Structures are given as C-alpha cells and as structure tokens.
C-alpha cells in the first residue's frame with residue numbers, strides 16, 4: 001500500500017505527517033492527532049457525526065482520505081471556540097437544551113458555524129437543509145434548529 | 158472497520174489517468190467524491206488495488222455554459238458546484254432539482270454528478286434529468302475519445318456501457334428547447350438522505366407539444382418513456398393526454414419490492430408523481 005507525506009493544518013496548526021493510502025481523515029484526526037471531538041459512528045456517510053470543515057466547507061470526514069487533506073486546512077470542533085470563550089452558537093446550544101447525550105453536538109456546531117458564516121441570517125428552512133445530513137437520536141432537532149436560529153439573530157445586533 | 162488496502166494515485170492529466178487505467182485494468186477504480194466508492198470498499202463489496210483520484214486534473218473541474226452547445230459538467234465538479242450555477246437553476250430546472258435531491262448538502266460538497274451516473278444505480282437521481290435533456294457522456298481512454306448518448310449509457314443495475322480502461326471526462330447537456338420548463342419530483346421515505354421510492358423528471362415546451370418523462374428507481378436502469386412524447390405530439394385535450402401518458406409510463410416500468418417500498422406502492426406513487434409533474438408543467442389542475 002502506498003504511503004504519502006502530507007502537509008496540512010488543523011485548527012490553524014501545521015502538521016507534516018506520513019499517512020497510509022487507506023487512512024481516512026476521520027481516523028487521522030481521532031487516532032493519530034488525538035482529537036476525539038469529531039465522532040465516529042457509521043463510517044458510511046449516513047450519520048454526519050464526523051462532520052469537519054475542509055477549507056471552510058463541511059464534509060463527512062469518514063468519506064475523505066487523509067492524503068486528500070494535503071495542502072488544505074481542516075477545522076474541527078476543537079478549533080471552534082477562541083481563547084477559551086465559547087461562541088454565541090455554542091452558548092445558544094446550552095441555553096436551548098440542544099445538547100442531551102452530546103454525541104452529535106460537535107457536528108451540529110461545526111456545520112452550524114459554517115452555515116452562519118456563509119449565510120448569517122438563514123431562514124428556518126435553510127437551517128434544516130444545512131443540518132440535514134446529521135442525525136441526532138436525542139433532541140428531536142427542535143432545540144438544535146432553535147439554537148441556530150437564535151444565534152443568527154444575536155449576530156444581528 | 159478500516160478501508161481495505163490500496164495504492165492512491167494522483168494523475169494530473171486525463172492522459173495520465175487513462176494510462177493508469179490501461180496499466181491496472183480491473184484492479185483500478187476512478188475515485189471522484191468517493192461517496193459510493195468508499196462505502197462499497199468498506200463493506201468489502203469491491204476491493205480495488207488502485208484508486209485513481211481525478212480531482213487534481215484541472216480540465217475535469219470545468220463547469221461551463223455555451224449558448225450553442227449548452228452546459229459542460231466536468232467529472233470532478235461537485236453537486237454543490239452544479240447547484241450554485243445560475244444557468245443550471247434557470248434553464249435546466251429538472252437537473253437542478255435532481256442535484257438538490259441527492260443526499261444532503263454536506264455530502265454534496267464531495268459527491269459528483271459524473272460519479273452518480275457511473276455508479277449506475279437504478280435510483281441515481283441525476284439520471285432521469287440527464288435523459289430528458291438528451292445529455293451526452295464524453296469518455297477518454299488510451300485508445301482515444303468517444304461520446305456516448307446518455308440514452309445508451311445505462312445498461313443494467315450498476316452497469317454502464319463504459320468499456321475497460323475508459324474514464325468519463327464530462328457530461329454535456331444541450332440547451333433545452335426554447336421556453337422549456339423542467340422538474341424532478343422525488344418520493345422518498347424521508348425528506349433527505351434516502352434513495353428514491355420513485356423519481357420523475359419531466360420537461361414541457363412548445364405549448365405542451367414537446368413533453369418528456371424519465372424515471373428513477375422503477376426499472377433496472379433509469380428510463381425515459383418515449384411513448385409519452387408521441388402522445389403529446391399529436392395534440393388533444395391536455396387532461397386526456399396526461400391520463401394516456403400516465404398509462405404509458407406504468408406500462409413501461411417494472412419496479413421491484415425492496416426496503417424502500419413494495420412493487421404496488423411504487424406503481425401507485427409513480428402514477429401520482431407523473432400526474433403531479435405533468436399537471437404542474439402543463440398548467441392544469443392536478444391532484
């Protein structure tokens with residue numbers, strides 16, 4: 001199997017590593033870099049709990065090869081809050097009780113931040129569409145949608 | 158479970174990709190978004206020894222529109238790039254709706270249109286739209302290049318008319334007839350992230366004289382029902398022609414029963430969706 005030298009950044013920090021061809025970005029993050037905030041569940045694109053940003057765009061990292069990250073920037077849940085301060089979206093999740101077991105939360109935060117960056121004032125339909133690829137088995141989604149809508153309104157002020 | 162072992166290859170030109178395919182034969186697979194490929198590999202349904210990533214080939218990243226020739230969608234163009242195109246949204250409505258119906262926006266950052274047709278699932282959501290727009294598939298291999306009409310592209314469940322060593326460069330979609338309106342209606346168990354129980358693409362132009370219908374998930378391949386076209390060419394009251402068209406569609410398809418729905422349910426929903434799509438496009442009262 002081929003091995004590849006890659007150079008990429010995770011949450012602004014540069015890494016130079018060698019990866020095997022069959023390594024996924026998800027396993028690289030969790031197993032080699034110890035960033036276990038990104039979750040691993042179905043590994044077949046269904047659940048979305050492995051969502052990270054690749055050059056700012058949400059992708060399901062179980063279906064991205066580690067070697068494909070070469071020369072690119074990855075953002076994970078570990079890189080969302082800055083200087084120990086949680087973001088307005090993270091605060092909204094707490095206020096709305098949008099976290100129960102928490103397994104899906106990193107993915108919703110990462111996807112939610114990407115949505116609000118691209119579209120600071122989404123409609124409820126747009127929020128639902130943007131998070132459509134992530135499953136939550138606990139909340140019934142209502143609180144998650146409310147939290148994202150609320151954070152977008154707070155950004156308005 | 159980790160992915161099975163393979164070598165990852167990164168050609169920079171179509172020529173290089175074709176050479177690699179020629180060299181490795183059946184042991185190699187083209188890797189675009191990987192949303193079908195990696196899933197099948199993890200489940201050990203297929204075990205290629207070589208993955209040829211075509212996303213680094215600049216020529217294949219092209220998405221363009223030409224007033225004469227229509228649109229060209231390179232093999233590395235993602236579904237989200239297609240959805241962001243104003244021309245596609247305004248002039249190729251059935252294709253735009255179809256792209257929007259595939260999986261979810263996160264997956265569409267990786268999944269490609271060309272990957273969708275090369276995977277050749279009977280449920281491929283982009284296929285009915287490509288069929289009604291008379292799309293063509295541009296193919297290259299070490300032996301040269303050729304163009305395959307999309308009508309001849311799908312040959313069976315997960316089978317295409319691609320020959321060994323061939324890589325798809327792009328899909329070309331000619332401009333639809335003037336004033337044409339198109340739509341794609343997909344019926345699934347959930348609103349997102351599921352394959353269709355049935356999908357219906359329809360196009361209407363020339364005051365209802367030109368009408369085309371193609372379907373996914375109800376035949377061994379995506380299928381265009383040409384009988385519908387004759388029914389509308391000959392004229393007559395719109396409501397009666399819609400009834401005839403629905404019968405023609407039901408005669409042509411032969412759905413299977415699976416986890417997404419029984420054969421009878423598929424027949425019923427095909428009737429509902431075909432009628433709905435045609436009534437809307439032809440501006441008559443539907444259900």
Ligand SMILES: Cc1cc2nc3c(=O)[nH]c(=O)nc-3n(C[C@H](O)[C@H](O)[C@H](O)COP(=O)(O)OP(=O)(O)OC[C@H]3O[C@@H](n4cnc5c(N)ncnc54)[C@H](O)[C@@H]3O)c2cc1C
Nearest residue numbers: 045187189190191192193194260269272273275281282325
């Ligand atoms: C969670 C989930 C939901 C999904 N939902 C839908 C859905 O709603 N509707 C739907 O239709 N599909 C769906 N799919 C299937 C899949 O996402 C689509 O078919 C997608 O468009 C495939 O594109 P890709 O670029 O990822 O293809 P890949 O996985 O990279 O390739 C697919 C196949 O085509 C071949 N191939 C790719 N490009 C070329 C080329 N240029 N030349 C020759 N061969 C090539 C590959 O070798 C492989 O065999 C879903 C998949 C997942 C995981």
Ligand code: FES
Nearest residue numbers: 043047048050062
């Ligand atoms: S682990 Fe990636 S989608 Fe489920």
Ligand code: FES
Nearest residue numbers: 100101136137138
């Ligand atoms: S909070 Fe438990 S899965 Fe979403």
